[in-house]
Amino acid sequence: xxxxxxxxxxxxxxxxxxxxxxxxxxxxxxxxxxxxxxxxxxxxxxxxxxxxxxxxxxxxxxxxxxxxxxxxxxxxxxxxxxxxxxxxxxxxxxxxxxxxxxxxxxxxxxxxxxxxxxxxxxxxxxxxxxxxxxxxxxxxxxxxxxxxxxxxxxxxxxxxxxxxxxxxxxxxxxxxxxxxxxxxxxxxxxxxxxxxxxxxxxxxxxxxxxxxxxxxxxxxxxxxxxxxxxxxxxxxxxxxxxxxxxxxxxxxxxxxxxxxxxxxxxxxxxxxxxxxxxxxxxxxxxxxxxxxxxxxxxxxxxxxxxxxxxxxxxxxxxxxxx
Amino acid sequence: xxxxxxxxxxxxxxxxxxxxxxxxxxxxxxxxxxxxxxxxxxxxxxxxxxxxxxxxxxxxxxxxxxxxxxxxxxxxxxxxxxxxxxxxxxxxxxxxxxxxxxxxxxxxxxxxxxxxxxxxxxxxxxxxxxxxxxxxxxxxxxxxxxxxxxxxxxxxxxxxxxxxxxxxxxxxxxxxxxxxxxxxxxxxxxxxxxxxxxxxxxxxxxxxxxxxxxxxxxxxxxxxxxxxxxxxxxxxxxxxxxxxxxxxxxxxxxxxxxxxxxxxxxxxxxxxxxxxxxxxxxxxxxxxxx
Numbered sequence: 001x002x003x004x005x006x007x008x009x010x011x012x013x014x015x016x017x018x019x020x021x022x023x024x025x026x027x028x029x030x031x032x033x034x035x036x037x038x039x040x041x042x043x044x045x046x047x048x049x050x051x052x053x054x055x056x057x058x059x060x061x062x063x064x065x066x067x068x069x070x071x072x073x074x075x076x077x078x079x080x081x082x083x084x085x086x087x088x089x090x091x092x093x094x095x096x097x098x099x100x101x102x103x104x105x106x107x108x109x110x111x112x113x114x115x116x117x118x119x120x121x122x123x124x125x126x127x128x129x130x131x132x133x134x135x136x137x138x139x140x141x142x143x144x145x146x147x148x149x150x151x152x153x154x155x156x157x158x159x160x161x162x163x164x165x166x167x168x169x170x171x172x173x174x175x176x177x178x179x180x181x182x183x184x185x186x187x188x189x190x191x192x193x194x195x196x197x198x199x200x201x202x203x204x205x206x207x208x209x210x211x212x213x214x215x216x217x218x219x220x221x222x223x224x225x226x227x228x229x230x231x232x233x234x235x236x237x238x239x240x241x242x243x244x245x246x247x248x249x250x251x252x253x254x255x256x257x258x259x260x261x262x263x264x265x266x267x268x269x270x271x272x273x274x275x276x277x278x279x280x281x282x283x284x285x286x287x288x289x290x291x292x293x294x295x296x297x298x299x300x301x302x303x304x305x306x307x308x309x310x311x312x313x314x315x316x317x318x319x320x321x322x
Numbered sequence: 323x324x325x326x327x328x329x330x331x332x333x334x335x336x337x338x339x340x341x342x343x344x345x346x347x348x349x350x351x352x353x354x355x356x357x358x359x360x361x362x363x364x365x366x367x368x369x370x371x372x373x374x375x376x377x378x379x380x381x382x383x384x385x386x387x388x389x390x391x392x393x394x395x396x397x398x399x400x401x402x403x404x405x406x407x408x409x410x411x412x413x414x415x416x417x418x419x420x421x422x423x424x425x426x427x428x429x430x431x432x433x434x435x436x437x438x439x440x441x442x443x444x445x446x447x448x449x450x451x452x453x454x455x456x457x458x459x460x461x462x463x464x465x466x467x468x469x470x471x472x473x474x475x476x477x478x479x480x481x482x483x484x485x486x487x488x489x490x491x492x493x494x495x496x497x498x499x500x501x502x503x504x505x506x507x508x509x510x511x512x513x514x515x516x517x518x519x520x521x522x523x524x525x526x527x528x529x530x531x532x533x534x535x536x537x538x539x540x541x542x543x544x545x546x547x548x549x550x551x552x553x554x555x556x557x558x559x560x561x562x563x564x565x566x567x568x569x570x571x572x573x574x575x576x577x578x579x580x581x582x583x584x585x586x587x588x589x590x591x592x593x594x595x596x597x598x599x600x601x602x603x604x605x606x607x608x609x610x611x612x
Contacts (some may be wrong), residue, residue, distance in 0.1 A: 257459075259457045
């Protein structure tokens with residue numbers, strides 16, 4: 001069991017290094033370099049000054065040396081300086097990562113649990129209203145841009161019926177600590193998490209439904225029924241465990257897309273996480289910060305994949321044997 | 323239902339047969355109708371409805387239905403209807419171009435991996451896995467920011483991050499078909515690899531690939547909308563996503579400014595999804611019961 005996970009971990013490290021190399025290569029082949037940008041802002045410089053700056057940033061070194069330095073820096077936790085905030089990128093990311101994790105994990109859990117329940121119920125009664133409802137919701141969820149869903153929910157639940165706050169993570173006026181603070185954050189969390197969950201809810205309900213239908217048609221479920229096992233037990237003891245396997249697999253695989261969705265949702269709700277940071281770094285043309293966020297989120301995806309692998313092994317003990 | 327050719331009195335061509343199956347799915351036909359309408363409006367609309375989309379034509383923030391500009395105006399007094407008609411062109415163009423790039427990369431990688439197997443497959447699947455792990459929107463943001471937000475770069479960026487599922491599907495189909503007798507027969511009469519890949523196996527793998535290609539257009543449109551919403555859009559053109567991004571700070575004063583462009587995106591992608599479902603039915607009649 002451990003060996004499989006270690007293998008995954010090895011793959012993960014290779015993937016992360018590949019992300020870094022790709023990052024670096026992209027900056028390298030993109031038109032313009034940092035010195036040109038600085039010179040542009042200074043309003044011109046002599047060729048000697050430009051040469052000197054190139055040497056200072058190591059841009060006169062061959063590609064392979066530059067990339068080596070870059071990889072070394074990242075390994076020691078140095079993702080460079082933000083050109084706008086004037087702070088280390090690592091620090092900026094560290095300050096924001098908690099908010100993103102809170103949002104993403106709440107949304108993922110909501111989508112997985114509600115999606116599985118909807119899917120399982122609708123699989124049992126294929127011609128029921130619920131089953132059609134799941135199909136329609138799934139189709140709509142696939143087709144609507146997530147940021148637009150967020151704005152529509154704001155118009156509905158914050159403006160028309162003022163139930164929930166429009167944006168941010170805490171109320172500006174609230175200085176409260178302790179429980180009141182937690183409640184305040186949760187209050188602000190509802191809309192963004194709901195928005196992000198909608199898209200994946202659609203996907204998971206459809207996935208759970210398809211996989212439940214498949215499991216319900218299998219031989220061992222027929223056997224369980226034939227020996228007189230009550231329907232509830234057949235569903236919950238035999239079928240469900242197998243039917244949620246694809247849901248777990250996809251939760252891991254799609255984590256990158258979930259983070260991408262979070263970028264849009266955070267921007268809509270001004271949720272102070274990595275997504276708004278990414279949005280701001282586009283506005284300010286702050287390349288080091290955006291690249292840092294890309295690297296960090298890739299790392300989160302990789303960690304999530306290793307975790308999914310572990311969960312998978314717990315749900316499906318057969319994998320240990322392989 | 324399972325085998326039309328043996329029961330039909332006259333033999334019908336496979337595409338005719340597929341069209342008949344497609345036609346039975348009313349939702350898909352509706353989707354096709356909506357998509358054709360949207361394409362026609364985007365192509366011909368600017369010649370018929372000649373209000374300039376990027377100029378101030380009326381009082382800013384005019385609600386829909388209160389002036390000659392039926393859908394109202396935005397915060398700069400631009401006509402929303404003109405924006406939607408012209409924005410549709412950009413959205414559809416990027417959607418189709420990006421889907422084309424997605425499918426081209428996906429099919430090439432998948433075909434090579436599935437056909438050659440072994441080391442080639444191992445390597446290409448590693449690359450695929452890599453692009454699957456990469457948070458797709460963030461990576462596209464980086465590419466567009468570094469290389470500049472013109473329509474071609476945006477399409478390429480979307481293509482680069484979206485091809486993995488097409489590649490996996492193509493690979494699977496190639497591995498399955500590669501072992502079939504007619505491929506071996508073709509090989510035994512001296513067909514080279516190029517011919518086997520493009521002329522023998524690919525046409526037989528086409529049905530599921532056509533379905534994913536159709537769906538890729540929808541995904542690409544959503545992607546373009548996301549990028550433009552974040553401000554990564556071509557400064558010289560208006561797209562639906564960009565209209566939402568531009569109007570977002572003013573949702574309290576002019577909710578119509580974000581509602582209508584979003585509805586257009588939603589309808590277009592929905593129509594494409596319905597068509598995709600219909601194509602799936604048409605090519606895999608056995609799965610219809612699902």
